[in-house]
Amino acid sequence: DIHMTQSPSTLSASIGDRVTITCRASQSITTWLAWYQQKPGGAPRLLIYKASTLQSGVPSRFSGSGSGTEFTLNISSLQPDDFATYYCQQYNSYLLTFGGGTKVEI
Amino acid sequence: EVQLVESGGGLVQPGGSLRLSCEASGFTFSSFWMHWVRQAPGKGLVWVSRINSYGGSTDYADSVKGRFTISRDNAKNTLYLQMNSLRGEDTAVYYCARETALTGSFFIDVWGKGTTVTVSS
Numbered sequence: 001d002i003h004m005t006q007s008p009s010t011l012s013a014s015i016g017d018r019v020t021i022t023c024r025a026s027q028s029i030t031t032w033l034a035w036y037q038q039k040p041g042g043a044p045r046l047l048i049y050k051a052s053t054l055q056s057g058v059p060s061r062f063s064g065s066g067s068g069t070e071f072t073l074n075i076s077s078l079q080p081d082d083f084a085t086y087y088c089q090q091y092n093s094y095l096l097t098f099g100g101g102t103k104v105e106i
Numbered sequence: 107e108v109q110l111v112e113s114g115g116g117l118v119q120p121g122g123s124l125r126l127s128c129e130a131s132g133f134t135f136s137s138f139w140m141h142w143v144r145q146a147p148g149k150g151l152v153w154v155s156r157i158n159s160y161g162g163s164t165d166y167a168d169s170v171k172g173r174f175t176i177s178r179d180n181a182k183n184t185l186y187l188q189m190n191s192l193r194g195e196d197t198a199v200y201y202c203a204r205e206t207a208l209t210g211s212f213f214i215d216v217w218g219k220g221t222t223v224t225v226s227s
Contacts, residue, residue: 034213036151043201043217044151049208055215087151091212094165096141096153 002026002090006099013104019075021102023088028068032092035064035073038101039084047086048073078104108132108216110202115221122192122225128185128202128218136160136180139205141214142187144198144223152198155187156205170196192225199223 003026013019023033031051036044046055048064051071061076075082083106088099114126126142142154155166155176164176175188185202200223204216 032211032213036214038151043219044214045217046213046215049206049211049213049215089151089213094156094212095167096143096156096212096214098151098153101150 001095002029002093002097004088004090004097004099006086006088006102008102009100010103010105012106013078014106015078015080017078019078019082019104021073021086021088021104023066023071023073023099025069025071025090025092029090029092031067032090033064033066033071034089034091035062036087036089037082037084038087044087075104108204110204110216110218112200112202112218112221115200115223117224117226118192119227120193120225123188123190124192124223126187126189126200126202126221126223128187130183130185130202130204133204133216135178135183138207139212140176140178140185141203141205142176142185143201143203143214143217144196145201145220146195146198149198151201154200157185189223192223194225197223197225 005024033051035048038044052064085103141156157176173191177186199220201220202218203214206215
C-alpha cells in the first residue's frame with residue numbers, strides 16, 4: 001500500500017495568514033492526489049484533485065501543487081470558515097490511502 | 107441536489123453483524139462506482155471498500171476482507187455494507203462516498219454525512 005504522511009499534524013494560524021500543508025507519498029503517485037476539508041462532526045469535502053485542480057465551488061484562496069512524492073496545499077489568506085482538518089489522499093492505486101490529517105486551529 | 111444518506115448504524119456486540127445502507131439521489135446512481143470509508147473516533151479517514159457501477163467488481167481493505175461485503179441495488183439507488191464478525195476496532199463513523207466520473211481517476215467527489223457503528227459489550 002502507498003503510505004501518505006502529512007505535516008504538520010496541527011497548525012496554529014490567524015485570520016489572513018498564508019498556510020501551507022505538506023503531504024508526502026511513500027512512492028511516486030505522479031499527480032494522482034486529492035485534498036479534502038473536514039469540519040468537526042461533518043463529512044469530508046473535496047477541495048482539489050489531480051494535485052492542483054480546484055473543485056467547482058471551492059474558493060480560489062485554496063491551491064495545490066506538487067508531483068511525484070511531495071505535494072502542498074496552500075491557503076493564501078486564512079478565513080474563519082477555513083479552520084478545519086485537511087486530508088490528502090492518493091488515488092494512484094485503487095487501494096485509496098489518506099494522510100493522517102492536519103488540523104488548522106486558531 | 108446530489109445526496110447520499112447512510113443508515114443502519116448502531117451498537118453491536120463483538121462478533122455480531124450489522125448492515126449499513128446508503129440511499130443515493132440527485133444523480134444517476136447506476137453510472138458511478140461507490141465506496142465506503144470509515145473514521146474511528148478522533149482518528150483519520152480509512153478506505154474500506156469499493157464496488158463498480160453494476161456490482162460485478164469489488165475491492166476491500168485487508169482489515170475487513172472476508173468479514174465485510176459491499177453490494178448495491180441500482181433499481182433502489184442503494185449501496186450496502188454487510189459487516190460480520192465485528193470487532194472493537196471496527197467502531198467508527200462509516201461514510202458512503204461516490205467516486206468521480208472522470209475517466210481514469212478514483213478520487214471521491216461526494217460524501218454522505220455518515221452513520222455511527224459502535225462495537226462493544
